[in-house]
Amino acid sequence: MAASSNHKNNSHARSKSLPSIENPVITQLDEHLRRFRASEDASKSSSFGGKLSRLQDLHDCVNKVLLLPLVQQALAQENNEKWVDELLDGSLQILDLCNAAKDSLLQTAECMHELQSILRRRGYGEIGLSNEVKKYLASRKVVKRAIQKALKVMQNKCIFATINGDHETTTMFSMLNEVQATSLNVMESLLFFISGPKTKSVGWSLVSKLVSHNTVASADQTDRNEFAEVDAALIGLVEHKTSKSDNIKVVQSQLEILELCIQDLEEGLECLFRHLIKTRVSLLNILNH
Template identity: 55%
Template sequence: MAFHNRSNSFPSRPHPIVQQVDEQLSRLRSSETTSTSSISINHNLSSIGDLYGCVDKLLQLPLTQQALAQEQNEKWINELLDGSLRLLDVCSTAKDAVLQTKAYVQDLQSIIRRTRGGESGALTSEVNKYLSFRKMVKKAIQKAMKNLKGSERKSTFSSPSNDNETVAIISKLRDVENITLTVFKSLLFFVSGPKSKPGSWSLVSKMVPTKKVACDEETEANEFAQVDAALHKTIKSENTQNQLQKLESCIQDQEEGLESLFRQMIKTRVSLLNILNH
């Protein structure tokens, strides 16, 4: 009986894993998570992956599992699972966009190398395919952004059991979800590139509400935007070929970051499911 009357609260000194989650969250909040430079985006993808690694360790702690497995917390776990599924969908959209873009870029580079003497019908056709594909990507990103609108959750909430450790854990997991959304929005904004017509990217800019993000005419065009602009002008220029190479390198880094993050997010989702079904 004495055992059942003991408090299950976290010790006054947080577990090292809890501290690691807090530190990762703090670093991401203080960084330019909404920056649209390729270096910042790749860094944030890596940092989010590290954060999920810590979160999964947190979910393996007996105290965490005991706190979350209580029947009255099922609603909150289901909300977190819904959020994780939404994030995985966005991650898949981003992965598909960069992987398909990479294939088109490699095809363009191959044709340019084979047609050194001048522009050919095959090259013009491949450029048109790429530009048409880019329009499809932008529409898909707009749809993804629209689906994400209003997805942020408040970190604070009330647990029906007034269980302090449960409140603390779920609040942290909501913080993780929100910071991940911010990074994904920044990535999608980056991949979408330049505006195709006035006002067409108003939704995208609204979904990344920060002074760090500005419209393309106010910031230096990123690798995607530079290639889009170049292919509307001179296909065979040396500058265009250099920009294609830079874009391929940029995509390679994003591909690796997204793949690693996707695996970590799946692992975290499985851990939540295991707790729910315990």
């Protein structure tokens, strides 16, 4: 009877723990995290399109992990509810930054297309062109202010999850927290990239508040920045620092490159957004189970 009672107690204890971290799906998540760290360390200049693609792989794997019955049972335990709440808060933060990036790209693209249309017209007056360029640059200032506001809001909302529990539970939540911290880091860097190098840092990196052992990417972008190049070229036209007749074609070429860049980022963000929504729905279902 005593042996039977001990067996039941052990089974009950195991039911509250997460499945072994050697589970193939969980192992795959760990491998994705390792590859992401390695890619970031090896190539700081990798394109944001590539970074967004790797984030999609990460969150796709997270969604697979959250579908594991034993994981759902473990997360649904009352003593794990606070951790699920923190994961939900983190998922909302990532979604907010993702939306901020999408809105910034949309606004930039709309003004860019209007400017491209003007530049393609032959015989368009210098005053009209200057007005359209100034309109684009004014729109960019609005975008930069919105990005700064989004990042400052995140500064106040960002939290460090405190995890206390058995080894397997803490390991799993640490992995999920690292996914969120990595996502916040990439989204923060992307917003700085969209706004251009003149945007000042809010004084810290989001990821540093979440995962202290991760390498923090610099907010100052030293690699090619299509947004900043177009801004600089247009400012040169308006302020007559460059010859309009000689540089209109150069500006048109830069706008075409920026258009492709925006399309690539929009596609990556839209796909990532779908993964993020799926993750959030899974967490809400677990919490309300």
